[in-house]
Amino acid sequence: MAVRIETPFPSMRKVAKTLGVSPERVKEIERLVEQHYKAHGDGPGLNGRSGNKRENARPRNGRHH
Amino acid sequence: MRGRETAGTIKHLPRAKESLFLNIPYDSSFSRLYLAYIAGVSSFGLMPRTTLEIPGGERRLDRIFSLIRSCAYSLHDLSRVELNIRPPRTPRFNMPFELGLAVSWQKLKRPNHTWFVFEAMPRRAEKSLSDISGTDVYVHHGNARGVFTQLCNAFVRLKSQPTTQDMEEIYRRLTDLLPDLQAEAGASSPFEARVFQDLVLAARALSQHQRAVGDSPGLQD
Secondary structure (H helix, E strand, C coil): CCCCECCCCCCHHHHHHHHCCCHHHHHHHHHHHHHHHHHHCCCECCCCCECCCCCCCCCCECCCC | CHHHCCCCCHHHCCCEEEEEEEECCCCHHHHHHHHHHHHHHHHCCCEEECHHHCCCCCCHHHHHHHHHHCEEEEEEECCCCCECCCCCCCECCHHHHHHHHHHHHHHHCCCCCEEEEEECCCCHHHHHCHHHCCCCEEECCCCHHHHHHHHHHHCCCECECCCHHHHHHHHHHHHHHHHHHHHHHCCCCCCCHHHHHHHHHHHHHHHHHHHHHHHCCCCCC
16 A cells, blocks of 8 residues: 655644744735635636535545545 | 854755745746646645745855755756747756756755656656656646646645645636735736745645635535
8 A cells, every 4th residue: 555645734824934924924815815715706717617616525635546 | 154054044944844845947938837836736735945035145056955955845847948038048957957956965865855857748858858767757738737637646645635626726816816916015027035925825825725615514525
């Protein structure tokens, strides 16, 4: 069985610290993303499908082929 | 060299297992793939790092090597190694040179550093850089979807396996956000340090939101 390598999604705080970004700027980006979701919540994706709905959603962790 | 660098420089960052050195060309014709890489890499829970983060004032080569050393992975896109059209016409050596640095790092010091070669055209990398014969080259055909597909192939061993649709969604939203991020930074190009940082943070926030939605009861199969 192939070994799966865990990738702990780094927190926003860790990403910001690594990049040297201030917590204030992180909040601004989060606000911008939030506004974007409110304005474009369910727009079409590249493939013309809904961008927000989890169509064909698959488990993300521990999936083995 | 060690004594000249100050605290807080890239050299002093610990090697992060979720960091990926993204070695790509910085030109306007590559901006879609640049966003695709940020979206795709972030979807896997990895944090892209680039030389855009490197400020002036210190020897660039030292900082590039420090950045590579701080990353568990490096991804080298060799699709723009052709002659630069601006006179004098010269080949673009930076990407293959940085690939060489990463390979040296892996061969000599860090066997578990993992490097990947991406290209737009099949068999071109093997021709332009025959030393890498026998290495898997991930061919993305110069489009965002190709990048997502090849990232899936490259990172097949990672536990987190986003779908290409997940990556497309983040890519699309980053594309929408880019004009605002550039305007806020007063930047005319997405290849500027502040815009890159904002894109990585936005991709992380979008990925986090996507995972939260995906994990919600009733939205999974």
